[in-house]
Amino acid sequence: MIAIIDYGAGNLNSIQKALEFIGQETVILESAQNQEIEKYSGLVLPGVGAFPGAAEKLKKNGFIEFIDKFVESGKPFLGICLGMQLLFEWGYEELKTQGLGLLKGDIVKMETDYKIPHMGWNELEIIKDDPLFKGLPDRAHFYFVHSYQLKDVSDDVLAVVDYGTKIPAVVRKKNVIGLQFHPEKSGDNGIKLLENFGELL
Amino acid sequence: MHKKRIIPCLDIKDGRVVKGVNFVDLIDAGDPVESARKYNDLGADELVFLDITATKEKRKTLAELVEKVAAQVFIPLTVGGGIRTVEDMQLILRSGADKVSVNSAAVKNPELVKKGAQAFGSQCIVGAVDADKKESGDGWEIFINGGSKETGIDLIEWVKELEELGAGEILLTSINADGTKDGFDIEMLKAVTEAVNIPVIASGGAGNIQHFIDVFQQTGADAALAASIFHFGEIAIKDVKKELENLGIPVRIEG
Numbered sequence: 001m002i003a004i005i006d007y008g009a010g011n012l013n014s015i016q017k018a019l020e021f022i023g024q025e026t027v028i029l030e031s032a033q034n035q036e037i038e039k040y041s042g043l044v045l046p047g048v049g050a051f052p053g054a055a056e057k058l059k060k061n062g063f064i065e066f067i068d069k070f071v072e073s074g075k076p077f078l079g080i081c082l083g084m085q086l087l088f089e090w091g092y093e094e095l096k097t098q099g100l101g102l103l104k105g106d107i108v109k110m111e112t113d114y115k116i117p118h119m120g121w122n123e124l125e126i127i128k129d130d131p132l133f134k135g136l137p138d139r140a141h142f143y144f145v146h147s148y149q150l151k152d153v154s155d156d157v158l159a160v161v162d163y164g165t166k167i168p169a170v171v172r173k174k175n176v177i178g179l180q181f182h183p184e185k186s187g188d189n190g191i192k193l194l195e196n197f198g199e200l201l
Numbered sequence: 202m203h204k205k206r207i208i209p210c211l212d213i214k215d216g217r218v219v220k221g222v223n224f225v226d227l228i229d230a231g232d233p234v235e236s237a238r239k240y241n242d243l244g245a246d247e248l249v250f251l252d253i254t255a256t257k258e259k260r261k262t263l264a265e266l267v268e269k270v271a272a273q274v275f276i277p278l279t280v281g282g283g284i285r286t287v288e289d290m291q292l293i294l295r296s297g298a299d300k301v302s303v304n305s306a307a308v309k310n311p312e313l314v315k316k317g318a319q320a321f322g323s324q325c326i327v328g329a330v331d332a333d334k335k336e337s338g339d340g341w342e343i344f345i346n347g348g349s350k351e352t353g354i355d356l357i358e359w360v361k362e363l364e365e366l367g368a369g370e371i372l373l374t375s376i377n378a379d380g381t382k383d384g385f386d387i388e389m390l391k392a393v394t395e396a397v398n399i400p401v402i403a404s405g406g407a408g409n410i411q412h413f414i415d416v417f418q419q420t421g422a423d424a425a426l427a428a429s430i431f432h433f434g435e436i437a438i439k440d441v442k443k444e445l446e447n448l449g450i451p452v453r454i455e456g
Contacts, residue, residue: 013297017272048322114203115400117324119369120423121204121246121453141204141453143277145324163203185299187241187276189455 001025002201003040005067005083007049007057015046015080018184022195032066041201043070047082051091051107051148054082055099064100071102076175076200081146084171084178093148102176108151112164117147122161122181124169130158132170132177132196140189142169142181149180175200204451205417206246206424207438208402209431211236213252213282216262218432231432233266237274240431244438245276246453249302249372249402249426251329252282253347260289264296271297279327279372285310290317294325302327302372305345308352308359311366318367327402328368332356332389333376341389348376356389357396364397371397372426374404382408382430385416394421402426410436410444417450 002019004012006028019026029035045067047054058064071077079087091097091107099107110116123139144161150168153160159170161181171178177197183190211218211233218231237248250270252263260283267280280293281302290301307314307328317326331348332341341356360371373393375386385406394401400423403416407427416422430436442452 013295014271014275014299017297018275021272021275115398117369119324119400120206137455141455184275185277190275 001027001040002042002044003035004028004044004046005058005063006030007054007061007063012046014182014184015044018191018194019044019198022191022198024198024201030061032062035066037066037070037073037075040070040075042075042197043067043077045077045079045083045086047080047084047086049082051082051085051093051099052095052097054086055091055097058086058100067100067102071176074175076177076197077102078197079176079178080184081180081182084180085148085150087171087176087178088150091148103154103156103171103173103178105154105156106151107148110147110149110163110165110167114164117145118163118167119145121186122163122169124159124161125166126159127153128158130170130172131199132158132172132193134196134199135192136189142179142183142186142189142193144169144181146180203423204246204453205422205445206402207244207413207441207452208247208249208424208426209236209240209245209438210249210251210404210426210428212428213250213263213266214254215259216266219253234269234273236432237270237278240438241274241276244442244453244455246424247277247279248274249279250281250298251302252280254282259283260292264292267293267296267298281327281329281372285313287313287316287320290321290325294321300325300327300370302329304329304331305347307363307366308343308345308354311362314363314366314368318369323367323369326368327370327372328360328363328366329372329374330356330360330363331374331376341392344376348374348379357392360393360397364399368399370400370402372402372404375406378406379404380429381406384408384412385420385422385425387415387419390416390420390422400424410441413441414444414448414450417445418448
């Protein structure tokens with residue numbers, strides 16, 4: 001059973017349907033109150049909205065401690081889009097806000113000559129191979145919608161995309177995984193990647 | 202790389218895909234879920250659903266249709282037709298749409314665009330515009346109610362206002378070109394893409410591959426939308442993309 005964290009920031013339907021499409025059972029958690037980590041094989045932090053509001057909601061609903069314990073248990077934790085950005089130390093959207101701090105780095109406004117938000121399909125450039133990429137075509141396309149990004153290509157970055165500048169697109173440190181794009185909107189490639197995530201459960 | 206997008210549009214009437222010529226003479230073209238799945242397999246970058254007979258009672262039917270499609274097809278979905286309130290937007294987005302498009306309702310109540318953008322983010326709100334040449338021949342004006350009612354509002358002023366209100370994208374249909382298969386309205390698209398900084402989807406007039414080449418080479422359009430030529434298999438999306446790629450226009454081609 002995969003738990004999807006609801007922090008009131010929009011549509012969880014798509015990721016839930018995509019996970020169900022690949023045969024996973026899912027449940028949506030609105031609060032971490034009385035939740036037992038043992039019940040879930042994986043945890044997903046989806047992403048729509050702004051960094052400060054999301055961080056605030058996570059704190060308010062007791063998810064900070066829940067996520068820490070889940071990560072400690074060694075089970076896979078996936079952050080998508082804003083959910084990936086929240087994995088890091090500080091976000092600079094609207095105001096400086098503390099993130100989950102599971103990975104090292106800051107989230108800053110994109111600087112590029114192209115239009116912002118970065119909205120549309122872009123090709124993945126894999127820096128470090130990983131079981132997550134198993135079965136994907138070379139330079140696979142994924143669907144992006146975002147205006148902020150991880151500032152530096154740190155050691156945890158597995159793949160980037162070129163949008164006038166190199167944007168970290170996939171990060172991973174052991175069981176903590178982050179995707180800047182939306183796998184649930186990236187057609188067959190997105191489904192493949194979610195299946196690979198499912199293999200880690 | 203900024204990829205140009207190819208978007209099939211599915212006009213929906215009573216739960217079926219239809220395609221009109223100059224907004225009338227509707228022809229039945231198929232089942233929406235089946236069409237959506239087929240387009241995903243054929244390389245569509247996004248899908249647009251426009252409910253052309255949307256009434257209050259029909260909106261629930263539309264939401265159910267969106268839900269069915271969103272459970273089967275995992276690419277971005279834009280849904281429009283009869284969306285008049287923030288609650289309508291919420292219903293459609295909750296059903297699994299990624300973006301909603303507003304047309305006549307935005308003209309009658311521009312605050313709708315602003316409120317929608319504040320509630321769901323600009324990336325969710327598409328400003329759909331139907332335009333035609335002014336009678337004076339100087340510039341274009343916008344039409345509402347499925348292209349049937351002229352407003353006297355200047356196209357360029359209106360798209361700038363849509364951007365200001367918080368629309369994340371413009372879906373621009375040329376009434377004159379729509380259904381003719383004589384090519385996109387290059388002049389109109391040039392003027393609009395120069396006037397705004399948000400992505401513009403070109404709509405109306407696609408008849409052959411050259412028309413897609415023209416629209417991307419001669420205007421700043423970010424995406425091109427077409428319906429009948431894709432529905433009836435006259436042109437394959439993959440062939441369009443292959444030609445565009447050969448000419449150095451960036452598109453999504455897998456493998």
